[in-house]
Amino acid sequence: MRLRHKPWAQDRINDYPQYVSPAPETHRGHWQERFEKQQPLHIEVGSGKGQFIINLAKQNPEINYIALEIQTSVTVMILDKQIEAQLPNLQIIHGNGGHLNQYFAPGEVDLVYLNFSDPWPKKRHEKRRLTSKNFLEQYREVLKPEGEIHFKTDNRGLFEYSLANLSQCGWILKQVWLDLHEDGLSNNVITEYEEKFSQKGHPIYRLEAYYPIDTH
Numbered sequence: 706m707r708l709r710h711k712p713w714a715q716d717r718i719n720d721y722p723q724y725v726s727p728a729p730e731t732h733r734g735h736w737q738e739r740f741e742k743q744q745p746l747h748i749e750v751g752s753g754k755g756q757f758i759i760n761l762a763k764q765n766p767e768i769n770y771i772a773l774e775i776q777t778s779v780t781v782m783i784l785d786k787q788i789e790a791q792l793p794n795l796q797i798i799h800g801n802g803g804h805l806n807q808y809f810a811p812g813e814v815d816l817v818y819l820n821f822s823d824p825w826p827k828k829r830h831e832k833r834r835l836t837s838k839n840f841l842e843q844y845r846e847v848l849k850p851e852g853e854i855h856f857k858t859d860n861r862g863l864f865e866y867s868l869a870n871l872s873q874c875g876w877i878l879k880q881v882w883l884d885l886h887e888d889g890l891s892n893n894v895i896t897e898y899e900e901k902f903s904q905k906g907h908p909i910y911r912l913e914a915y916y917p918i919d920t921h
């Protein structure tokens with residue numbers, strides 16, 4: 706998938722290399738050097754406008770976060786929030802989650818968040834789904850042993866598809882929620898899309914999964 710460029714937005718991104726590096730692949734294996742403190746690294750693939758990850762970064766200064774977003778104009782919206790908040794534990798990648806192993810070294814990431822990923826309902830677009838097998842392989846490569854994926858969606862079809870792929874690819878499900886806001890999760894941080902779909906009365910599905918250490 707190609708990055709969608711908008712010149713004005715790209716110029717704005719270029720003005721803040723301290724928050725959005727022009728060459729994220731050059732930090733592969735060295736992301737900790739871009740943060741004030743060396744601490745666990747959590748990333749969100751498909752961050753949208755950044756509400757979720759900005760709030761997480763504010764709430765958890767003991768964790769480093771990276772927002773990864775493919776659309777240029779949307780990346781600018783995260784950047785604008787970061788320019789205001791100046792969080793020392795937040796970096797932004799304007800890039801494609803399908804290239805994760807170019808941005809991160811094996812085991813560099815502690816946790817991957819996927820929130821309300823585009824469902825791409827047509828079979829011919831399956832490869833674009835962030836829980837397709839290609840993407841799951843990328844997460845497995847960059848996560849530390851037993852590092853986790855936390856995934857939320859209101860789309861039942863995408864949730865079932867993701868559960869099936871995870872289990873076929875050997876991931877272990879730690880926990881599954883079929884109606885997050887009914888079942889409760891004490892420290893749930895709400896995303897933009899979650900707010901929108903919850904207001905419409907949609908149930909929110911959630912899962913936590915990890916890839917087991919190979920004991921052979």
Ligand SMILES: C[S@@+](CC[C@H](N)C(=O)[O-])C[C@H]1O[C@@H](n2cnc3c(N)ncnc32)[C@H](O)[C@@H]1O
Nearest residue numbers: 751752753774775776801802820821896897898
């Ligand atoms: C439906 S929005 C959800 C935004 C946010 N996570 C939320 O829950 O409010 C999905 C976002 O994922 C981004 N996206 C889709 N495919 C991507 C990819 N391959 N790499 C990075 N971002 C991607 C889209 O541009 C969009 O901003």
